[in-house]
Amino acid sequence: MYNSKIIGLGHYVPENVVTNDDLSKVMDTNDAWIQERTGIKERRHVVKGDGDTTTTMGVKAAKIAIERAGIDKDDIDFIVFATLSPDYYFPGPGVLVQRDLGIKTVGALDVRNQCSGFVYAISIADQYIKTGMYKNVLVIGSELHSHGLDMTTRGRGVSVIFGDGAGAAVLTREEDTTKGILSTHLHSEGQHAEELSLIAPGMGNRWVTDIMEDNDPNDESYFPHMNGQFVFKNAVVRFSEVIVEGLEKNKLNAADIDLLVPHQANLRISQFIQKKFQLSDDQVFNNIMKYGNTTAASIPIALTEAWEEGKVKSGDLVVLAAFGSGFTWGSVMIKW
Numbered sequence: 001m002y003n004s005k006i007i008g009l010g011h012y013v014p015e016n017v018v019t020n021d022d023l024s025k026v027m028d029t030n031d032a033w034i035q036e037r038t039g040i041k042e043r044r045h046v047v048k049g050d051g052d053t054t055t056t057m058g059v060k061a062a063k064i065a066i067e068r069a070g071i072d073k074d075d076i077d078f079i080v081f082a083t084l085s086p087d088y089y090f091p092g093p094g095v096l097v098q099r100d101l102g103i104k105t106v107g108a109l110d111v112r113n114q115c116s117g118f119v120y121a122i123s124i125a126d127q128y129i130k131t132g133m134y135k136n137v138l139v140i141g142s143e144l145h146s147h148g149l150d151m152t153t154r155g156r157g158v159s160v161i162f163g164d165g166a167g168a169a170v171l172t173r174e175e176d177t178t179k180g181i182l183s184t185h186l187h188s189e190g191q192h193a194e195e196l197s198l199i200a201p202g203m204g205n206r207w208v209t210d211i212m213e214d215n216d217p218n219d220e221s222y223f224p225h226m227n228g229q230f231v232f233k234n235a236v237v238r239f240s241e242v243i244v245e246g247l248e249k250n251k252l253n254a255a256d257i258d259l260l261v262p263h264q265a266n267l268r269i270s271q272f273i274q275k276k277f278q279l280s281d282d283q284v285f286n287n288i289m290k291y292g293n294t295t296a297a298s299i300p301i302a303l304t305e306a307w308e309e310g311k312v313k314s315g316d317l318v319v320l321a322a323f324g325s326g327f328t329w330g331s332v333m334i335k336w
Helices: 020-024 031-038 054-069 093-101 114-130 153-159 190-195 208-214 228-249 267-276 295-308
Strands: 003-012 017-019 042-044 078-082 107-111 137-143 165-174 180-188 259-262 317-324 328-335
Touching (some): 003 054, 003 114, 003 180, 017 020, 020 031, 054 093, 078 114, 093 107, 093 137, 107 114, 114 137, 114 165, 114 180, 114 328, 137 295, 165 295, 180 228, 228 267, 228 328, 259 267, 259 295
Parallel strands (some): 078 107, 078 137, 259 317
Antiparallel strands (some): 003 165, 017 042, 137 165, 180 328, 317 328
8 A cells, every 4th residue: 555645736827807897897896895795805827819729728737736746748647627517528638638638548537526626636636646556657737727717796706716727636545654645535415506506507407509509699508606604614624523533543633733725615615614723824825815716726826836835845744635626525635
């Protein structure tokens, strides 16, 4: 048996910065309203025609992670790509990354667990490495939300929150089982699936042909829906539970956490969790102020920035935690 460990991190965000004041020009909102409810000041949006897609952003982040890992792209044995916004309905972006990076014909897996996607993807990579099946696994979280948002007053409750970007990590084998990823913890509660969802197009509900035939300008089924207060109430409970689960599994307590990197869904959620676990500002990393919620990309972007700023050091206990659509949630306990 082995552990897995992260040896390379990278991220990419589009150059186009969209501030709250920019959004106020296309919908009835303002900077104070957005910051009070979400903590977000700005986000990045892909400009149509500039060439960025979910896959290309993931590739850019992956190239940085591979270089920092000190390995060659052909040392990658497997690819796990987490996203809710693939370039195509099918095939998924995992194989597109394999093609665009020019990696040999390794396996490529797509993960559709939205905000929890990167945590789920890390858990999958961890298990493949622990069992000895693969040595080096590339994990990517990438999202292009902006092209699918309702950028009007009708959609402001959701559209002001989300941004575009990508993050990546390279995991490899660690023979010292006191180091690396100590444990991962995954959960779901599908009874609340529609509380945070995008219903159409889908093969079980609104088909693409139905939408095209109806041509109904009031049809909101193809825009994201979120019951914000309900999601918030569930998030703070599940975040807490899954962090405690990871700590107890490894006979640790909150005081042992050197850095918590939560999914960047809402700054108020992160602040609630920070207060509950009595963590200092130095023990929690947030960057939602700059990027908004980048769903599966949020944790790898934040973890990369934390590492770049010297906030992640050898021997640190780093905790990743996420909650989102599904509902799904999870945590990763890492001895760096």
